Amino acid sequence: MTENDLRGRAILGGLCLATAAYSVLQSLVVPALGVFQHELGTTPSGAAWLLTAFLLSASISTPVLGRLADVFGKRRILLAALTAMSIGALTSAAANDLPVMVAGRVIQGLGGAVFPLCFALVRDHLPPANRPRAFVVISTVMSVGGALGTITAGPILGLLSSRWLFLIPAIVSALAMIPVVLLLPPGKRASRDAKIDWYGAALLATWLGLLLSAISSGSPYPIPAAAALAVVWWRSQRRAAQPLVDLRTLALPTVRATNAATFLLGFGMFGSWMVIPLMVADRFDAGPTLVGLVMLPTALGNLLIMPVHRRLTARQGPRAALAVGIGTAGLSYLGLALWHQTLLAVCLGILVMGAGIGLAFAAVGALVVEAVPSEQTGVSAAVNTVMRTVGGSLGAAVGGAILTLSSGDSPYVTVLLLYAAALAAALLCAIQVPRPASLSGHPSPAQPSRA
CATH class of the missing domain: 1.20.1250.20 (MFS general substrate transporter like domains)
Structure with missing residues (x-):
């Protein structure tokens, strides 16, 4: 070595x-x-x-x-x-x-x-x-x-x-x-002329905060203000000489499709992590310790999938890993919706879910940071993380609302089927990610640059 x-x-x-x-x-x-x-x-x-x-x-x-x-x-x-x-x-x-x-x-x-x-x-x-x-x-x-x-x-x-x-x-x-x-190593400034778009940062923080507040509280009142400020922010980024987020980078086919898949994947992933513990506690009268142990196969699934990810990525690229991961997680939600009568069935479903989620999220990070110019990897990866967070917040809020409005076993089935549908949509987005140049035989799209 x-x-x-x-x-x-x-x-x-x-x-x-x-x-x-x-x-x-x-x-x-x-x-x-x-x-x-x-x-x-x-x-x-x-x-x-x-x-x-x-x-x-x-x-x-x-x-x-x-x-x-x-x-x-x-x-x-x-x-x-x-x-x-x-x-x-x-x-x-x-x-x-x-x-x-x-x-x-x-x-x-x-x-x-x-x-x-x-x-x-x-x-x-x-x-x-x-x-x-x-x-x-x-x-x-x-x-x-x-x-x-x-x-x-x-x-x-x-x-x-x-x-x-x-x-x-x-x-x-x-x-x-x-x-x-x-x-x-300490690293260097991108350029002495590089500046931070603090106006764009303030706008982004405001509209994103209003949106997440609306999702978390279930109140629709902040949404119109969030939408209006989001439009103002979008226009400011298009006009800024050095925008906080280069919108042309977000518009790259790989980044656009990956971020959309990440949003939908977050919707299903975070929501399920709220719903499944509630279902275990309700159906099996489980305490916090048992609920935690039932969720442990999530981590085990992540560990078991590592060798598969390496081989799949080496042969087909992270695009294939993303699609397979999303498909696997979607099937696990479908299985949990149909078969959750025993703790063993739930644990097996969670194991498969953990493997699929681990495979998919390792792929989205790789796709984004490899698709953008090196001087934009930090903000591009950060935007992808925010897409996951916003999707997860919305998934948890929607799942919680369905469980609050209904009772019995059927609400859990409804929510899990909803998350499976979200992952089916995420799979459609993943398919839109361009194949790597080394696999498709075509050159990769040119990266955006500023004069």
């Missing part, structure tokens, strides 16, 4: 540690919302702000930090995001009231840029032959870390205290900075 191979593996290990810190921070709090409600003396809707604030902050800040990374260097912004995660987690751990804890969650949300930045750094620092494996490893760490965070929250609460749900991610985030500092 050469020195470059060892260095590449060390870089990948550092990026995986950063991804693990974010995924654990994102998921550890979810099972403890009732505990925080009791400790802080708040209402269920008040405790829900611990999730909502994090989601809004991550969604709004991720594209902005992605653009900052393209201009000032990805390593520098990744360190800033990890620092924000540590500071925010320590703030929430020390909080004695809800506003301070929510403020800490807002700061933690700046870590939402970690995942797309890790993908962009893989393209910058690893040779092309090693990138497909790196993409799937980072995606697997993201999924497995989220699953383990949900499962270990109960034991942490039993053995320690609720504040360790923040202290552990704070420690992991701080540790993740060490390999980033030691192994990654």
